Amino acid sequence: MLLARNFKLHAGWILVVITLIVGGASWQAVASQNAGRSVGGSSLVGIVLGSIAAMIILFELLLWPRKKFRKYKLGPTRYWMAGHIWLGLASGPLAFIHAGYRFGGTFSSLLMYLLIFVLASGIYGWIMQLVIPRWMLSNLPSETISGQIDDVAVQNALDARRMLTVAYGPKPDGLTKLANLDDASASLNLVRVAGQSFSKDTAQKQVVVGAVQRRGPSRGRSNLQSDFDVDPSDSSIVWKEYAAVIDVYLLNGIQGIRTRVARVATAQQQRIGHHTKVVHPSRDGVSQLQSYQKAKNWFSLLRGGCSPSSSVILDRLEDFCDQKRQFDIQRRTQSWLHSWIAVHASISVLLGVLLVAHVILAIRYM
Amino acid sequence: MTKTTGKERSRRIDRFYYEALDPFVRFKRFAGLCGLILGLVYAAWSFSTSNAVQMSSGDLSHAHSAWNETGCEQCHLPNVPIRPDALFGSSVENVKLNNDKCNSKCHSVTGHFDARTLSVVLQHESCSECHREHLGKDFSLVELSDKNCVRCHRQISSSLLVNIDKSVGNAFDFSAAGGHPDFRSLSKDPGTIKFSHVQHMRPGQPGKPGDLTIKRLNDIPPQYRSQYANRVDADGLIQLTCADCHAQDSPVNGYEYSGSSSNEPRQSTPSNEHYLYRPIDFDTHCIACHDLGGMPHGLNRALSKEALQSTLAKTQLEVTKEALRASPGQDASDNLVEPVSKTKESIMRSLDEFQPRLEALLSDNGWCIKCHQLAPKGSKEIVLESNLPKRWFQGAVFPHGEHMMVDCKACHQQAFVQSDQGVDSQEEASIVMIAGIENCRECHISKPLDRAKVFANSQPSVAQANCVDCHRYHVDPSPNIINKNQASHVFSSENLELVRQYVMRGAAQ
Structure with a gap:
């Protein structure tokens, strides 16, 4: 995929890699033939190939500081990444040829294993980078900035509460208590809209950078409306199910309010079957909403217990739940997409440190 | 409640969201720091001598x-x-x-x-x-x-x-034409012994087939018959084998074996055993047929009259002491006069016989020149040194022990030549009985592919041809290898001992 799209960019690097590996292997073979044995790291060919491999590893490590100093315009990222990928792939074979196709003792073997692990994690990451963003683009239309998932989810919960307040009036007394989002909002640096209070310090930072991505069934719809023509008799059941199930689900897993929400949810889930006459597909409403199909059924049952005029509200609530489901999937896939780099980077640093020790040792005892 | 605009809704995204440290970034930095610390600790630990x-x-x-x-x-x-x-x-x-x-x-x-x-x-x-x-x-x-x-x-x-x-x-390259020079050590036989392998490998050892001088078991002195008892063929003739004269020595390491003394420590490892063959010894391998009439083998000309008399005096004294030990308590002056006198008489007789026998051996028809070449007149030696190399290859090792699966004839064809003619021992003695490099190349092939081809052509006895299979690096071989088969008792002091033994044997008879 990557090659097909940027073949010219990668072709040069591939040529360099093939030249390095084939040239190095040939040189080593000739030197070994002349010496009558497999020449290793201390020979001329070994030192040259080892130096090239070490310089490649150094270049690979430079990708990290390069991000820090990108303001200095050290070249386009795609060139750096192409070099990082292809030279990195060459470093393994070059190091192996440098060592005379042997792993050697404990230290040198450890270096080789670390290099292999770095290469393997890099290849895994490369595949992840190729596959996951494309998949997310196709399957997660509500995808948002990964660091803002919690913020947007909380805002959705606030929007939902405000929508119900506008449509049916304030939450009737005696229903399940909603989670208090004031603290969470502050900790999440939230901006409240539509009459909600918000921090001025935070608000000053907010400018328009684009609308929240919304595609699919809810595309083009207004997120908020000022009035709704609904049957007030549905207020009780809608607020009840919202407080007991939907609000819990919308705030499920959000950092900062997770504990409180979980505690509330546990208490509410125990009573969910008694709070509604029509909605009791499961004792665990949250787990029902986590599944697209089950959520559809759940909302279908809820619609059956309400008047048709409440459909617009229920559609909107279903839409919020759908977004939350996508946020959860996005969070998981983001972990697959980004967590490998911590392993890749940490082992790379370890490899770099041990490589320096290896060079010092080689010069001393060559 | 007023309808919110897209601008307002977009405000829910913090423009400076990237300033807040992402959990993934925090984890990456933490893991990187761990890698750095771990690497430094391990490198420092590894650099210590104990590790x-x-x-x-x-x-x-x-x-x-x-x-x-x-x-x-x-x-x-x-x-x-x-x-x-x-x-x-x-x-x-x-x-x-x-x-x-x-x-x-x-x-x-x-x-x-x-x-x-x-x-x-x-x-x-x-x-x-x-x-x-x-x-x-x-x-x-x-x-x-x-x-x-x-x-x-x-x-x-x-x-x-x-x-x-x-x-x-x-x-x-050993097996390539021109890849290895011919064996210099085999260019010439330095030996002076006239010996015909052809004759000695014939049944009864006749000079030529049908010769009447054939040897049967009963023709050799009784004390040597047991040595050849199992070598008698159906006609009663003695048929010698290689092993009758060429006896294996104990396993030794290539050049480490000097061979000058059996008391020298010999280094031997199971993986590098080589077998040498002991030098031919007249008293072991030749005397059964080539008896010198009781005369010792290995004399030289350093036999002065004074030395003989001195030997006689010592022998007399020795005999007297022996007689005293045999008859304790008796008065030597009375009872030992007669036996001592008899002994002296027999010693004198033996000594009298010694000189003419020696002259007979040295004559043109004597036993010495049958096998030896006479030394120039005026020389201390009676005959030339045999000069038989203990080890033929001066710059290489030939481990017989690793060639035991090969028939002797494969490398020593000249020793097995069949001929209906008489033999000229001197002429035959100048022939080197070891085959040259071409013979080695039949089995020792350096290139694996060629070796496999030969093996496939139903020749199972193929072997590598590496330099170290025959040559050693850490030895300048020339001073060690030329171990001539010197007759160990050609020196005058040992002559006297030989004479003494001869006289004592005569006295005993």
């Missing part, structure tokens, strides 16, 4: 494996490359420093014609150039590639050597 094994580029071979745990300095000199092929390691000084360390510690090996080798070559003659280490415990330090030798011997010219021996030829 030097961590830094080894591979396990040492079995012989040096004890040093796997004791630190690099046992062998390595700091900042002095130990391998000559190291980028900065090729200097005579470095090689000398490293070799001296090996020699001062445990080894005491000689160089390889150091005085005749130019420094440009010597700077590669480090121990580690050939004996590669850190290749695992089971790696052999002595199974060396031909490349180690060929790098110089391919063009062993004046560019490598000083005072080069012109007869030293280039060598690069």
